[in-house]
Amino acid sequence: MPKEIRFEAPVQPISADDCLDLRHRVLRPNQPLSACRYPLDEAPGTLHLGYREGDGPILGIASVFHEAPPESSAGNAWRIRGMAVDPAYQGRGFGALLLKGLIDYATAQQNPDDPPGLLWCNGRTTVEPFYVAQGFSRVGDIFDLPPIGPHVVLERVLR
Numbered sequence: 359m360p361k362e363i364r365f366e367a368p369v370q371p372i373s374a375d376d377c378l379d380l381r382h383r384v385l386r387p388n389q390p391l392s393a394c395r396y397p398l399d400e401a402p403g404t405l406h407l408g409y410r411e412g413d414g415p416i417l418g419i420a421s422v423f424h425e426a427p428p429e430s431s432a433g434n435a436w437r438i439r440g441m442a443v444d445p446a447y448q449g450r451g452f453g454a455l456l457l458k459g460l461i462d463y464a465t466a467q468q469n470p471d472d473p474p475g476l477l478w479c480n481g482r483t484t485v486e487p488f489y490v491a492q493g494f495s496r497v498g499d500i501f502d503l504p505p506i507g508p509h510v511v512l513e514r515v516l517r
């Protein structure tokens with residue numbers, strides 16, 4: 359069972375369905391809505407966070423899944439997907455708060471007796487500095503993820 363942690367408003371857990379609108383509008387506007395559902399959306403341990411002030415609309419989203427990087431058997435690995443902030447609200451720190459929430463959650467899942475775990479994502483090259491600012495490092499070369507474009511693997515050790 360995943361360990362639950364408390365989040366403070368305006369960052370709060372949301373459902374996978376709650377993520378669809380921003381995933382579609384911000385991340386995959388040229389793809390069908392069905393492409394905005396991810397295979398592990400409902401898997402055990404998955405967490406979706408939203409940025410929402412009061413009863414207002416969800417202005418930012420971020421998800422984390424218990425999933426190892428390709429060709430890795432790391433058992434204690436967590437993958438970030440679907441980081442998106444409403445374009446009208448980008449650059450106000452919402453994304454950084456959501457990412458911090460995911461880091462806190464993945465860190466809480468660590469067993470102190472095990473080797474440090476890993477948090478990773480396929481990040482768009484355009485936003486690499488956003489992840490680097492929160493302790494992630496680029497691993498390997500730039501690769502293409504059609505139809506979205508160039509990506510890099512970004513990793514952060516969980517302690």
Ligand SMILES: CC(C)(COP(=O)(O)OP(=O)(O)OC[C@H]1O[C@@H](n2cnc3c(N)ncnc32)[C@H](O)[C@@H]1OP(=O)(O)O)[C@@H](O)C(=O)NCCC(=O)NCCS
Pocket residue numbers: 384385441442443444447448449450451452453454455480481482484485486487488489491
């Ligand atoms: C990437 C994204 C989630 C960041 O959320 P945000 O709320 O706009 O970012 P924040 O305001 O929290 O920025 C935090 C830091 O990252 C930096 N940053 C954010 N976006 C950046 C970008 N595109 N390029 C460079 N730096 C960026 C900010 O300058 C800020 O640095 P600072 O603390 O030194 O000022 C958001 O801009 C977004 O949805 N972008 C479009 C979708 C996207 O590319 N998602 C990522 C897919 S991998």
